[in-house]
Amino acid sequence: MNCESITTENSARGAIDRRSFLVCALASGAVLGAGELAAPAAAVPLASGAETQSDTRFTFEARFYEKLPNRKIRCKLCPRECIVGDKERGYCGVRENRGGVYYTLVHSRVCAAHIDPIEKKPLFHYLPGTTAFSIATAGCNVNCKFCQNWDISQSRPEEIPAEYVSPHQAAAVALQYNCPTIAYTYSEPVVFAEYLMDTADAGHVAGVRSIVVSNGYMQHDSLVEAYGKMDAVKIDLKAFTESYYTKVVTGQLKPVLETLVTLCKMGKWTEIVYLVVPTLNDDDAEFRGLAQWVKANLGPDVPLHFTQFHPEYLLKNLPITPVPTLERAKAIADAEGLHYVYIGNVPGHPAQNTYCPQCRKMLVERVGFTASQMLIRKDSTCPFCRHKIPGIWHA
Amino acid sequence: MRPSLFMTEIRGQSRRNFLTQCLTGAVALGASVGLRAPAQQAALAAKSRVVIARDPQLRGTSTPVDVHRLEALVDRAMQALFSGEHPAPAASAKAIAAWRRIAGPGDTVSLKVNTLGGRGIATNVELVEVICERLQQAGVKPANIVVWDRDSEELERAGFRIAIGGDRVQCYGTDRVGYEDDLSSWGNVGSRLSKILTRSSSVLINLPVLKDHDGAGVTIALKNMYGAIHNPNKYHPNGCDPYVADLNMLPEVRSRMKLAICDATTAMYEGGPGFKPEHSWKPNSLLVSQDLVALDYTGWQMIERKRAEMGLKTLEAEKRAPHYIATAADGEHRLGYCDPSRIAIVEV
Numbered sequence A: 001m002n003c004e005s006i007t008t009e010n011s012a013r014g015a016i017d018r019r020s021f022l023v024c025a026l027a028s029g030a031v032l033g034a035g036e037l038a039a040p041a042a043a044v045p046l047a048s049g050a051e052t053q054s055d056t057r058f059t060f061e062a063r064f065y066e067k068l069p070n071r072k073i074r075c076k077l078c079p080r081e082c083i084v085g086d087k088e089r090g091y092c093g094v095r096e097n098r099g100g101v102y103y104t105l106v107h108s109r110v111c112a113a114h115i116d117p118i119e120k121k122p123l124f125h126y127l128p129g130t131t132a133f134s135i136a137t138a139g140c141n142v143n144c145k146f147c148q149n150w151d152i153s154q155s156r157p158e159e160i161p162a163e164y165v166s167p168h169q170a171a172a173v174a175l176q177y178n179c180p181t182i183a184y185t186y187s188e189p190v191v192f193a194e195y196l197m198d199t200a201d202a203g204h205v206a207g208v209r210s211i212v213v214s215n216g217y218m219q220h221d222s223l224v225e226a227y228g229k230m231d232a233v234k235i236d237l238k239a240f241t242e243s244y245y246t247k248v249v250t251g252q253l254k255p256v257l258e259t260l261v262t263l264c265k266m267g268k269w270t271e272i273v274y275l276v277v278p279t280l281n282d283d284d285a286e287f288r289g290l291a292q293w294v295k296a297n298l299g300p301d302v303p304l305h306f307t308q309f310h311p312e313y314l315l316k317n318l319p320i321t322p323v324p325t326l327e328r329a330k331a332i333a334d335a336e337g338l339h340y341v342y343i344g345n346v347p348g349h350p351a352q353n354t355y356c357p358q359c360r361k362m363l364v365e366r367v368g369f370t371a372s373q374m375l376i377r378k379d380s381t382c383p384f385c386r387h388k389i390p391g392i393w394h395a
Numbered sequence B: 001m002r003p004s005l006f007m008t009e010i011r012g013q014s015r016r017n018f019l020t021q022c023l024t025g026a027v028a029l030g031a032s033v034g035l036r037a038p039a040q041q042a043a044l045a046a047k048s049r050v051v052i053a054r055d056p057q058l059r060g061t062s063t064p065v066d067v068h069r070l071e072a073l074v075d076r077a078m079q080a081l082f083s084g085e086h087p088a089p090a091a092s093a094k095a096i097a098a099w100r101r102i103a104g105p106g107d108t109v110s111l112k113v114n115t116l117g118g119r120g121i122a123t124n125v126e127l128v129e130v131i132c133e134r135l136q137q138a139g140v141k142p143a144n145i146v147v148w149d150r151d152s153e154e155l156e157r158a159g160f161r162i163a164i165g166g167d168r169v170q171c172y173g174t175d176r177v178g179y180e181d182d183l184s185s186w187g188n189v190g191s192r193l194s195k196i197l198t199r200s201s202s203v204l205i206n207l208p209v210l211k212d213h214d215g216a217g218v219t220i221a222l223k224n225m226y227g228a229i230h231n232p233n234k235y236h237p238n239g240c241d242p243y244v245a246d247l248n249m250l251p252e253v254r255s256r257m258k259l260a261i262c263d264a265t266t267a268m269y270e271g272g273p274g275f276k277p278e279h280s281w282k283p284n285s286l287l288v289s290q291d292l293v294a295l296d297y298t299g300w301q302m303i304e305r306k307r308a309e310m311g312l313k314t315l316e317a318e319k320r321a322p323h324y325i326a327t328a329a330d331g332e333h334r335l336g337y338c339d340p341s342r343i344a345i346v347e348v
Helices: A015-028 A167-176 A189-206 A220-227 A242-249 A254-266 A284-297 A323-335 B009-030 B039-044 B067-083 B092-100 B125-137 B152-157 B195-199 B223-228 B243-249 B292-309 B323-329
Strands: A065-067 A073-075 A095-098 A101-104 A112-117 A131-136 A181-184 A209-214 A232-236 A269-276 A304-308 A341-344 A362-367 A370-374 B048-054 B109-113 B145-149 B170-173 B184-186 B189-191 B203-207 B209-213 B217-219 B257-268 B285-289 B343-347
Touching: A073 A101, A101 A189, A131 A167, A131 A189, A167 A181, A167 A189, A181 A189, A189 A209, A189 A220, A220 A254, A232 A254, A254 A269, A254 A284, A269 A323, A284 A304, A284 A323, A304 A323, A323 A341, B048 B067, B048 B292, B067 B092, B067 B125, B067 B257, B067 B285, B092 B125, B109 B125, B109 B195, B109 B223, B125 B145, B125 B203, B125 B257, B145 B152, B152 B170, B184 B243, B189 B243, B203 B223, B209 B292, B217 B223, B217 B292, B223 B243, B243 B323, B257 B292, B285 B292, B292 B323, B292 B343
Parallel strands: A131 A181, A181 A209, A209 A232, A232 A269, A269 A304, A304 A341, B048 B343, B109 B145, B109 B203, B145 B170, B203 B257, B209 B257
Antiparallel strands: A065 A073, A095 A101, A112 A131, A362 A370, B048 B285, B184 B189, B209 B217, B257 B285
């Protein structure tokens, strides 16, 4: 699960996905044969299954697993290391053991497709003002209680409408709509790693870059192999305590921190989002610990976004994060020496803009998800003081 | 040969109709909404009754069960559950009266079977046929009975025949109707429920099998409800604890659950949940109760006894004891009893 919602208005499942998908894909002629996506209104059983689990178009042997005795397998994609018996699936629900061979069921099985501003990911230091052809499949390897996209991330692939979009088709749609990047997002791209890798390859051949919006809950080898193909990465760091990861995320903090360090060593452009949930991860000490860790392990130039929580899924009992809480988090991180600390999901807040850490002048002004002004020079320096501003600012 | 409700529909239907017409009058007096007891009511009693009905001759000398003996076994179990007496053979009218305490005219009854393990370790088709017949004799219209599980293909692999529409017992998977769009949540569980459960069930009868589970320890009645939600894969960590208990607390589940009949004609003491013939045995039994916690506890002990007999470690020693059963009985859940002093086992 990641924190980027499919739509800003959080529309009903199915309809918005298909509408956007058709706008994006069908107009290009890249994807044909869209099936009926609407679920039956009444509980009248269908005479035959609309889409079965045996749809071979989407089924490819998984890349990250090892075989065990008695037709079992151990998944090596994420730290869970699910041991999966024959005919069973892993925790993510999108990988299945069939006779001792592990398969992904979501290769090219796109359940959401949109053209989004890159700022919506959010990536603030990566090609500002451009758009990304954004795609997702079903499934997730955690179960965040605040998930905005739970209807796709917490579903099995056969339970939600999807379309076949091959890697080459995805690249073609991005090109047609002048999107310099394909974004893997909305659900959790870790679980469709094979599709992400193949699409990134197809995109690079066509001159389209790839970015991923992820929880970073991966094993080292799969991280290096899959996200090694990415041009930029946004990691949702859900909290800075193991207890939160255990209770709210159903995952672990430590592997995510290791992912961030690995990405840094790989030289990947990386930004971090921290969703501030009232009463659960909004403690001053936690903000301070997080900022200190980022500075010490990743450096002061990694952008850190504190974003506003909205009640969703299993956390409807909590209020929206107060803006002063977000401002407090930013103030603490600023004081710890981080150079690029943003406030997200609060339209019009001045902390959505990028300022030069040296001369303090505004360099990128953002309104909503739009970069309305971008002053950073071609050589990635501040036009006022020539301070180097880290990021990938120009295509 | 006994007609089959699922394998040979026409012959089965004619027999059902005949029996329904013959017996409706005899059992009508016993029909009373007030007599029906939801599962949790049983849990509030001083002791929960779990009937273990055995027939060593259930299979005779062959592998398939003898359907006539199975029918008698079901009748004995139901009478013992509701009357507490050891029933006489062929006391079918008493048995039907027992069924009327579960469901009657006007009810829509769904039978949640377990078919994940294929023919080797799935709810027996013949057992389901007997139950459907008794329900009809109790006044439930055939079209108001739905035999279901998660997936139609899995049902077929287990020997069931998909039946949709017409004046007959229905049989299909949730894949044919889907899950509710809205979440139902309790505790750590948030799931979309099968529309079969929410829209085609006023009464839910749980028909699990008895088997070992590599993650949960055992899977019997409580865990069988994983087949009613869209995201069971999310609830296997920590030996399914407290997820199994939380799932059974969902109002849509709890309010409908009236009875569990565990098919222990074949069972597995190791290697589950997939079927491993080398780890299966044939207890030739049914476990019947309105207290699913007590039933699960009793089934777990049967599996432990078999494991000991086979020289295997206890599930606790293997660090996979089914702690979710105790959780289901705790003060937060109160779904039933797992304390043996509060369980009355009736063997018939």
